[in-house]
Amino acid sequence: MRLGIIGLPASGKSTIFQTLTQSKPDQWAKKGPLIATVWVPDGRVDALSMLFKPKKTVYAHLEYLLPHGETAYDHGGKGAEALWNEVRPCDALVHVVRNFQQLGGEAPQPRGDLLKLATDMIFSDLVVVEKRIERINLDRKRGQKVSDEELELLQACLKVLEDEDPLREHPELAFAPLLKGYALLSAKPLLTVFNNEEQDENLPGWQGAPTLANALAVRGKLERELAELSPEDAAEFLAAYRVESPARERMIQHSCRLLGLISFFTVVHEEVRCWLIPRDTTALDAAGVIHSDMKKGFIRAEVLAYDDLAVAGSYQQAKKEAKVGLEGKDYTVQDGDVIYFRFNV
Ligand SMILES: Nc1nc2c(ncn2[C@@H]2O[C@H](COP(=O)(O)OP(=O)(O)OP(=O)(O)O)[C@@H](O)[C@H]2O)c(=O)[nH]1
Numbered sequence: 001m002r003l004g005i006i007g008l009p010a011s012g013k014s015t016i017f018q019t020l021t022q023s024k025p026d027q028w029a030k031k032g033p034l035i036a037t038v039w040v041p042d043g044r045v046d047a048l049s050m051l052f053k054p055k056k057t058v059y060a061h062l063e064y065l066l067p068h069g070e071t072a073y074d075h076g077g078k079g080a081e082a083l084w085n086e087v088r089p090c091d092a093l094v095h096v097v098r099n100f101q102q103l104g105g106e107a108p109q110p111r112g113d114l115l116k117l118a119t120d121m122i123f124s125d126l127v128v129v130e131k132r133i134e135r136i137n138l139d140r141k142r143g144q145k146v147s148d149e150e151l152e153l154l155q156a157c158l159k160v161l162e163d164e165d166p167l168r169e170h171p172e173l174a175f176a177p178l179l180k181g182y183a184l185l186s187a188k189p190l191l192t193v194f195n196n197e198e199q200d201e202n203l204p205g206w207q208g209a210p211t212l213a214n215a216l217a218v219r220g221k222l223e224r225e226l227a228e229l230s231p232e233d234a235a236e237f238l239a240a241y242r243v244e245s246p247a248r249e250r251m252i253q254h255s256c257r258l259l260g261l262i263s264f265f266t267v268v269h270e271e272v273r274c275w276l277i278p279r280d281t282t283a284l285d286a287a288g289v290i291h292s293d294m295k296k297g298f299i300r301a302e303v304l305a306y307d308d309l310a311v312a313g314s315y316q317q318a319k320k321e322a323k324v325g326l327e328g329k330d331y332t333v334q335d336g337d338v339i340y341f342r343f344n345v
């Protein structure tokens, strides 16, 4: 799963990327978009690792993409189109909005900045959708077979976009399999990151402003400094600035939620491992995420909820207390399930 970072020039995209990836700009490639793998912090994985003492502990991961530094966004221009093309293949977007005073520069205008990019994404989608509708109509005139269902969906998109609504507010369109190939920007899940002044820990508020569900406030510059500290120094720093948890962790957790992902765990071959899957995945498909053979030869899934394991203190004890369930392929995997797949090949 990959999230693309977007935002106006000097909004703090590089600062946020640096914090997320705990890397330094002098380590970054000079060309092309930057793509970084970020491990998803999860206290449950730490606890499982303590319990089972495996040789190897593997956290789940996400990828973040920072568009090439030279593709500066320019309202409605070539730079904007280049930027959109770089993030189009991403599964979701992270929009960094400047909410700090630039040195000797403009006061922050988060609302205006937010709308500017949102409108541009809608406009970019509108162009894609209009072109495609034209094309389908042309093909039909030439007597070629066209998909009425696709045309209907595109026309519905056109109407939404003309009303300047993002497609993500219309799930039946945003998740329509027939439209997936168009990678429409306004259909992608969006996390808004307000990059605040050092003293400011709040989300900006105005009528219709993004709420906690899909936005978070970070203090980019402060957090960048934090990411460079040792864990002990960081703890002191967090307390001094009343930071609840590091922006890095909050951004990653929000990203997982945004993508509708849940975690399940496996403990096999001296390895504790966390896997991310979409909510409502069946045990059969979860097995397939690990290995296609495991799906093909699926017999049953031994499932123990993480919380039950934590209470019982050991797998054996949880088994004794009948907390370990034997589930079939249609079982819906729950966040925090510790699963042992029985399969044959
Ligand atoms: N005061 C303050 N300054 C910040 C904050 N975040 C970033 N900056 C500063 O703002 C400037 C721009 O930050 P960058 O991270 O380079 O922004 P960017 O979006 O990557 O910029 P471009 O790549 O040029 O579009 C830098 O001088 C940062 O040090 C913040 O939270 N507070």
Ligand SMILES: [Mg+2]
Residues within 6 Å of the ligand: 013, 014, 015, 069
């Ligand atoms: Mg930058």
